[in-house]
Amino acid sequence: RKVKGEEAVRMGIVDSAAHDSEESVVEAAVRLGEQLVKRKWNGEVYAEIRKSLYPEICGVLGLVPKTVVASPKL
Known part of the structure; x- marks a missing residue:
């Protein structure tokens, strides 16, 4: 749709x-x-979240997942 x-x-x-x-x-x-x-938005965290949605495509493109730790906003 x-x-x-x-x-x-x-x-x-x-x-x-x-x-x-x-x-x-x-x-x-x-x-x-x-x-x-x-x-204080962390674009790297956002990018990794988006990449995790499309693992097959990322594999074809040669994008490897990273471990990113988001810091709390408190």
Whole structure:
């Protein structure tokens, strides 16, 4: 089943779906990046979680899993 942009926003899959230009896409991406930096987001942990969802494809691509320890936010 395909999910359209506005529905994906309502479902919480994406933060935004309607961008009328490349410039607005870049602005939204920069805002998201700034928010993630403020939260001390660890992209390496996120990448490993995503890779664990597709082990067969990662194997074909030669991507090896790493052990990453997430630090608590407390």
